[in-house]
Amino acid sequence: MDDRDGYFGEPIAATYDDSTDSEFSRETIEKTAGFLAARSGGGRALELGVGTGRIALPLSRRGVPVHGIDLSRAMTARMRAKPGGDRVEVTIGDFATTRVGGGFSLAYLVFNTIMNLTTQDAQVECFRSVASQLDPGGRFVVEVAVPDLRRLPPGQDAVPFRVSGNGWAYDRYDPATQAMSSNYLTVTDDGRGRRRSIPFRYVWPAELDLMARLAGLRLSERWEGWGEEPFTGESTRHVSVWEKPAG
Known part of the structure; x- marks a missing residue:
């Protein structure tokens, strides 16, 4: 494994898309892309932890320009080899601190990726970095498990x-x-x-809300999943949307 790829080098990248987890089903992927496209505001999207393009590619096919950040060259090389992979711009780096410039109406983290940041400071900095790159009125979407x-x-x-x-x-x-x-x-x-x-570092919904407030974002939606199921005390995960004030 190339140390620059962190925990997601070629041995993991080679079989990553073979997962039988429900997150990798066509139905879930299309539902996720649809949810994100509906909140893109017709602008550009920034995916943190773009990986093999599981979400970036179908979102791009829906007409949303996507720029990805990822530490793993092996994972992004797999995306490049897929149809349409050349249409997704990629910056190699730590998504907690890497900034590619502003002009995004949407940023998103899926499938527990926020927990790949293993300190609270890194998670806070991620929110600040995203907020600095969002246009006024832009949205930050995070999908993550509720600690079990x-x-x-x-x-x-x-x-x-x-x-x-x-x-x-x-x-x-x-x-x-x-x-x-x-x-x-x-x-x-x-x-x-x-x-x-x-x-990983697990994180509570209320803790994420506080990180968002510190970054100048406010909670606008919280669902149990991409199908907009109600979030309850029994939910095992959530899809949350924070918005950057337009003023």
């Missing part, structure tokens, strides 16, 4: 989320620091084990 701490009994810090005959996957939480990690254990055909761990 209710599944942790006293003394336990891990929650499994996938178990199969040749592998296990689990999340580990530290409630004192909001640090977490997703861990994957895979047993190969020769009986050897392989472990991969990706660090």
